[in-house]
Amino acid sequence: MSDIEFPSKILENAVNEFSRLPGIGKKSALRLSLHILKQDKESVYRFAEAITTLIDEIKYCQNCFNISDSDICSICSNPRRDHSLVCVVENVRDVMAIENTHQYNGIYHVLGGLISPMDGTGPDDLTIAPLEEKLKKGEIKEIIFALSTTMEGDTTNFYLYRKFQNYPVKFTTIARGVAIGDELEYADEVTLGRSLVDRQPFEKNVQ
């Protein structure tokens, strides 16, 4: 939108920076910039500082590559969690999603992406080597694949499985099927079909 005429170069510069954020266009960027101008200075300084601190001080856990304030994240350093159970996920948001379920007591391994030659991402761009290090040390009993059910997610699962299948480890993958609370007639046919193929013994449901 080159047709916005800015009364100030400084404002224009701020708008340009905001509009580089995902999901923010020129109009929203202008709205945000004008909003900030109306705030008291203290709160704006706090906001700016949060951003610079974020970029300066955030760390990635040396063990699982989750976002962390220290070298080892709070999940990996928690002795009550089961360190022999490793859940492989694509990114930090997936860790947060699984943590929010409060159903998982193992640790994570964040790959940092999925194998996708179209986006220029190969196995070497992912944290596969550190995962293999952990396997070599023999600390892991089970690896849970929790990647998206896309072609790229499946391929990455498959690649990891082929690479690691000779280690004495159990490989599992999260179940795919009908969402809880859904009525069957509204479930999409592909998912429903898959749920039938992967049906489970009823006792599991009664627990």
Added chain:
Amino acid sequence: MYLKHLNILNYKNIAQADPEFCDGINCFVGSNGAGKTNLLDSIYYLSFCKSFFNSVDSHNIHHDEDFFVIQGTFVRNDQEEQIYVALKRNQKKQFKRNKKEYGKLSEHIGLLPLVMISPSDERLITEGSDQRRKYIDSVVSQYNKLYLDHLIRYNRALSQRNALLKKYDQLNSGVAAQLDVWDEQLASLGEELYLRRSEFIEQLVPVFRELYSHISGGDETVDIVYSSHYQKGNVIELLAQNRARDLILGYTTIGIHKDDLSLLLSGRPVKKEGSQGQKKSFLIALKLAQFEFLAKYNGFSPILLLDDVFDKLDMHRGKRLIQLVGEGRFRQIFITDTQRERLEGIVNQTGKNSRFFEVVKGSVV
């Protein structure tokens, strides 16, 4: 199933029309460019969520307007189904069934089965193998949703493998390990697609032969032969054997994306051997076989659209075609023709319920 009522606004050259149809043969007659085929296309749109002719949706809007609307009232299993589609320039199209918008358009495909026979079917004979694969895919995915899902995944995996092949030109262990993974997925998804394609062709061909001999009068033999790498051996091995070549070319040379159908008349390619009338009979028989297949699968007759079918057929073939249509396996049919008298003569012979619509410069009289 039949279409009771249609309401069109600004679709192609049709500014406004709301014809009421009969549960039998509906005929659109008028001169060239009047809008007969566009009427058929609007019915096609309600079934497939897209035009038979134009893949660019905004091209279907009447030149001077910003939007089009097509509404149809169908009777299916004794229940009325209101289908609504609207497209405004530069906006997402709305597609509703009984006033409820669909989440995904693919959920609608197959609800209102329909077969269109059109002069542009000739592409199946004259153009490349992609047309024939597209044909199989479009029919099978109408009744098998899993097929469409597998196909989308297959194409995605194929693009990924090709991207990998373009990036490297030498085989090393790293590339090989990645290719292993893509190959395995392509081979297993491909096998599923191959099996569904084979089943479809296997069921289609006998019906097709019978229909062709009915239309042609019996002394010509036709065949459709499906060919695929899956018939030549283990596809995983074939993919592995051709890796070096694939790396040089930068794309995948093995797989179901290379499948083809040979269309044969007396054992030779109909593309070279067939006259115009024979080609047309071939395509009509193929499409009617598809109709029979879908009718059997659904347990009721699809809607049949016949665009300009009598053109190029000799009198005998035209007559036999109409005999077929009159035999009652068909329920609702829409036919276009430029000559009212000719069509009236033909339609009356069938003894079916019929209604004629005069199409003049984009409006229905």
